[in-house]
Amino acid sequence: xxxxxxxxxxxxxxxxxxxxxxxxxxxxxxxxxxxxxxxxxxxxxxxxxxxxxxxxxxxxxxxxxxxxxxxxxxxxxxxxxxxxxxxxxxxxxxxxxxxxxxxxxxxxxxxxxxxxxxxxxxxxxxxxxxxx
Amino acid sequence: xxxxxxxxxxxxxxxxxxxxxxxxxxxxxxxxxxxxxxxxxxxxxxxxxxxxxxxxxxxxxxxxxxxxxxxxxxxxxxxxxxxxxxxxxxxxxxxxxxxxxxxxxxxxxxxxxxxxxxxxxxxxxxxxxxxx
Numbered sequence: 311x312x313x314x315x316x317x318x319x320x321x322x323x324x325x326x327x328x329x330x331x332x333x334x335x336x337x338x339x340x341x342x343x344x345x346x347x348x349x350x351x352x353x354x355x356x357x358x359x360x361x362x363x364x365x366x367x368x369x370x371x372x373x374x375x376x377x378x379x380x381x382x383x384x385x386x387x388x389x390x391x392x393x394x395x396x397x398x399x400x401x402x403x404x405x406x407x408x409x410x411x412x413x414x415x416x417x418x419x420x421x422x423x424x425x426x427x428x429x430x431x432x433x434x435x436x437x438x439x440x441x442x
Numbered sequence: 443x444x445x446x447x448x449x450x451x452x453x454x455x456x457x458x459x460x461x462x463x464x465x466x467x468x469x470x471x472x473x474x475x476x477x478x479x480x481x482x483x484x485x486x487x488x489x490x491x492x493x494x495x496x497x498x499x500x501x502x503x504x505x506x507x508x509x510x511x512x513x514x515x516x517x518x519x520x521x522x523x524x525x526x527x528x529x530x531x532x533x534x535x536x537x538x539x540x541x542x543x544x545x546x547x548x549x550x551x552x553x554x555x556x557x558x559x560x561x562x563x564x565x566x567x568x569x570x571x572x573x574x
Contacts (some may be wrong), residue, residue, distance in 0.1 A: 311468055312489040316448065316519055320563045329562060333536035336443055336521075356521070357444040358490040363563070383564030384516040387448055389468075389488070404465035430461060431452045431495070432515030 314388040314438050315353075315360040319377050323365040326382075327352040336361060344417045349373050386424070386434035394421045394439040401425065401437075413439070446520040446570050447485075447492040451509050455497040458514075459484040468493060476549045481505050483549075518556070518566035526553045526571040533557065533569075545571070 320326035323341075330336045331354065339355040348371035354361040364385060366374035376385060391397045394413050401408060407429045413421035421439040452458035455473075462468045463486065471487040480503035486493040496517060498506035508517060523529045526545050533540060539561045545553035548570065557567045 313445070313448070313491045316445070318563060318565055326563045333533070333538050334557075334562065334567070335532070359445045381564055383559070384519070387516070400467070401465070406465050425466075427515065430466065431450060431458045432513055433450055435466070 312390045312440075313359045314390040314440075315362045316387050317362045317364050317385045317436075318383065319373050319385045320363050320365055320382050321377065323350055323352050323363060326363045326365075327354070330354045330361065330363065342417055343367070346417075347371060347373075386436055388422075388436040388438050390440045391437050392440060394423060394437065397437055398423060406430070444522045444572075445491045446522045446572075447494045448519050449494045449496050449517040449568075450515065451505050451517045452495050452497055452514050453509065455482055455484050455495060458495045458497075459486070462486045462493065462495065474549055475499070478549075479503060479505075518568055520554075520568040520570050522572045523569050524572065526555060526569065529569055530555060538562070 327338050331338045336354045336356060339353040339360065341352050343350045348367045350365045350367055352363040354363060364373055366377060368374065373385065398408065407426040409424040409426050413423050416422050416438065420441065423437050425435040427434045459470050463470045468486045468488060471485045471492065474483045476483060480499045482497045482499055484495040486495065496505055498509060500506065505517065539558040541556040541558050545555050548554050552573065553571045555569050559566045
């Protein structure tokens with residue numbers, strides 16, 4: 311199993327992307343607005359994974375609520391799997407609680423599910439079906 | 443720049459290592475007790491990085507204080523660099539605040555420094571000098 315990305319919630323995407331690229335040396339790869347999730351994302355490129363800086367677009371998203379309660383910081387990790395339906399069956403049999411009843415579709419068209427942090431020691435984990 | 447690991451603070455190392463290995467399918471690679479840091483660690487192996495499950499051994503460590511304040515969850519990320527002294531000069535020139543005045547030595551003998559989350563949008567980042 312492979313790590314796809316680490317997501318960090320931020321208040322100001324310009325400022326955060328500038329810190330990570332110019333001050334830490336992690337290059338900016340791309341930027342996306344994902345209206346379905348109510349977020350804007352800056353993808354920062356590490357050699358073996360990505361850091362996604364995520365800014366809420368409104369107050370309705372889960373990310374906005376996280377930002378209000380906990381402030382900026384680490385939000386979730388995303389692991390890549392071959393087959394999301396097989397994974398959902400495996401997690402169900404393991405007694406792992408999912409946030410999603412069925413896979414959601416990411417901005418690149420890939421299927422993804424989120425695991426509830428209560429099942430995984432306080433960590434929000436996204437599983438993401440890799441490109442075919 | 444490469445991600446080395448993601449650290450997750452947990453209360454019970456046996457329980458957490460069992461969740462990540464048996465229920466999520468991320469194999470346990472090794473376990474270490476690091477007395478200098480006051481922690482016990484289970485290293486879980488992803489294809490391209492590690493997850494470190496970290497349990498405080500006493501109430502004095504930073505990890506114990508994190509656990510008390512915020513509960514279990516994502517604690518820090520660790521990025522691998524070629525030369526820690528060059529990195530410290532680069533971060534200093536960038537105005538990034540370090541927690542450590544000088545590099546600490548990890549359990550494998552590698553040098554590491556931690557960046558203060560106030561400089562990096564609430565994220566505790568460890569920089570780790572890779573094996574020679």
